[in-house]
Amino acid sequence: MKIALVEKCEINIRRNTIQGSRKQDFKSEAEYRDNFAKEKGFDSYTEYQNYLAKEKGFDSNAEYQKHRLKERGFENRTEYNNHRAKERGYIDNAERMREYMHDTGRRTPMSENKDCSVYLGIRVAERILAHVFKKENVERMPYGHKGYDFICGKGKKVDVKSSSFHSYMNGWLFQINNNEIAEYFLLLALSERYYGVVADDEKLKPMCIWLVPKDAIFIRRGGTKEFWDRVGIWIKNTPEGLREFEKYELKEGLEHLIECCEK
Secondary structure, eight states, X not given: OHXXXXXXXXXXXXXXXXXXXXXXXXXXXXXXXXXXXXXXXXXXXXXXXXXXXXXXXXXXXXXXXXXXXXXXXOSSHHHHHHHHHHHTTOSXXXXXXXXXXXXXXXXXXXXXXXXXXXXHHHHHHHHHHHHHTTTSOOEEOOTTOSSOSXXXXXXXXXXXXXXXXXXXXXXXXXXXXXXXXXXXXXXXXXXXXXXXXXXXXXXXXXXXXXXXXXXOEEEETXXXXXXXXXXXXXXXXXXHHHHHTGXXXXXXXXXXXXXXXXX
């Protein structure tokens, strides 16, 4: 009975998250959910989800979600989302989401929206890659290519991830999306972007650049995993946070990227 009540509560949370009349009072979905959890006596929505998972006999919500996916025959969330998208006639979930966002007017195509963070990140990444690989034969993939953005001169598949600085978290968030195709992840930590102001990609500058191999091991609250095996990762702009990625940072200039790819 307890599990049934918890599951019913979860359903109500999802419904309230989408249709709640108070949602307009908050700046983001994350803030709305955290507030909802605090009303229940929890510090955050993540803590609340972990509580619900423990009620079902799991150590964390991440473990519970993996269990549910494996019950349905999927290894991870990305595989599940792509399966659902293919059932609806799409190549993958990325294509489905692009169409949905464009059709509902929530997002215009990147090539048409200069105030889009993705547009800005790609533009900055293009300038960086043009500088770094000016003497290399680089095969660049079209926008939206599955798994990686380019193949360097050494034949390595590299996925470019960019993030503008989040002052409220004092760091950068990179979406990895359990990408096991790429061999390296080029992480571009960009300066802060101020929403509500006309974007200028020329003012969005790289602050740090890391080149991380897919099999690099990182420890997070969800456990010890290879770098690719996660939805996203925060890099804190603190001595401890930056030290964790220190050996992957391109300290000797952008040209160092070619040397890293050779290893």
